Amino acid sequence: MEVVRSKLVSADLMPAADSAQSGWERLARYLNGFGMSLDLSQPIRRFAGGLANRNYLVVLDGQPTVLRRPPDGELPPGAHDMEREHRILSRLSNALPFVPRGLHYCDDRSVIGVPFQLIEYRPGLVIRGTDLSQLEGREGAPDALSEMLVATLAALHGVDAREAGLEDLGRPEGFIGRAIAGWSRRGVLVADGAALQALLQDNSRWLLRQTFRVRPPTLLHCDFKLDNLILEPRTLAPVALVDWDMGTRGDPLFDLATLLSYWAEPNDPPALHRLQQMPTVNSGFWRRARVAERYAALTGTDLDDLLAMRVLALFKLGIVFLQLHRQWLNGAVKDDRYADFAALGEDILLIARDVSNGSEG
Template structure:
């Protein structure tokens, strides 16, 4: 890597690979900028002076099995192209770690704004906040009512036993990043495992659906859904429950490094209105979401603990990681409260 390369991306090797696989795509030496704000996979905007693309790769260290699967993101976005769910065009997937040191893929650069701060959402008027919230619900409903078979994702996951496997998976992820005592987190995992509800509708699950995982264009329309690293086939209500965690579950947190500037506290409608919009558009029953909300808190607590683990071991790139660990105990308490 040269002195001008961002951490984790060898631009010379990247250009050589692109030229060999997609001749003529690049018109000159590459430059790259690491996109700040992400807490998991690394995202770079790469350009040659005339065109721009986006490159995604896993974190620099402590990569948990299945947690940073580049092929998963690439496959689901490729499959969703042309559907009512807006996604960037994909160009290339590279599983050869010898190229830049990790698997990666290249996708279209979609212009737009990622709303991830109070300063950004403050620029929206009340009507724009409400309209954007309803769009967020509409796009999620459209995703969940797609037929996986028709878009080539019929074998993308196993809906049967999905919720049980999810509880086990995130419990394993927690054990792999466990470096300190977290009051209540083992009890939350146990209670979730004991009360798994039946899945009434199976579909494509995004896995981390929230406002700052979509791009918004100048007309304040959602132009692309991003960050598909946890997508699979399963119970869509896990996305619906997690939406509340991001939208309203951080109330009272002095410094919230994960979901800032959204929810009723910032002039957006309550999550209940998003849920009503989603239910009307999808026809999916939302009569009992408590378990799914609690699972959302548990999942985000485990993800946050993994980020904290990488931060304390010097394996992160970017800003804001020093505050993530303090959020875990709050998330666990909220998850237990949701079950109660």
């Protein structure tokens, strides 16, 4: 068990007091029924990072394994789909080396109170937010990370969904139209006040007036960003792409636009800096235009409607932060980081409107 212990110590884990989860004994009995042994003599600890789903490091059959579950409380429609994620991971791992294997899915809420899944654990480096301290002294790391992000996204979009056994994942026909309508509906549910509702309508109506290209669908991650990648510490190559609960098939430019919605630049509006989702304001990181150009060179994808797609990605992102704030208001989450998310969500929606009228890059 020494190998297991060393991996547990090196993982990015929260203090034991912050890792509480009831039902571990029930979980052990449940897994035993499937011939799996959960080692309760090892501490079960929650991974740090993330704003919604909870990930725990457990020892299963002598190996470190990730238990992943949704947050408590009422969840937004279509969000935190453990079954969808397990289906993707259990198949896509055969096609891409940087996708961890899905090991088991359980929809029986009597076990730990929510659906959950078990996923192969892959240790490595995770760069969270804007903190580059782990790469101090490594000249060229921002450039390497920029290239790695674009190349990894291109590799995902190059997978043949049929060969991966995911040819019936999602409904790619009409994907963009449903995304606009779906996020508009979700926004109405969490937008408080007439001014915010009007801002949502402005963005939604603008998006509905746009002409989006029809492209062959690809597999989509739908939340592709740096902290959803676990990296090999020396080479910065991707070891695991995680957080697949929104994965589907659709227009590949939507994934690129999602990445760009997190890709803050030094001269961006303050709200994009407050996001603190990626360290791209630091010297050496590419600018968004170069990211898009490199993606087009690697995939051959035209970028005619990238501006409209970026507005859609920002529209979605603003609403996601409104949803997260609502979960905090409802008491489903206790993390005080959520307290300012309503203001941040509204500011991102304002940026989406500025991008649509050409007054922001």
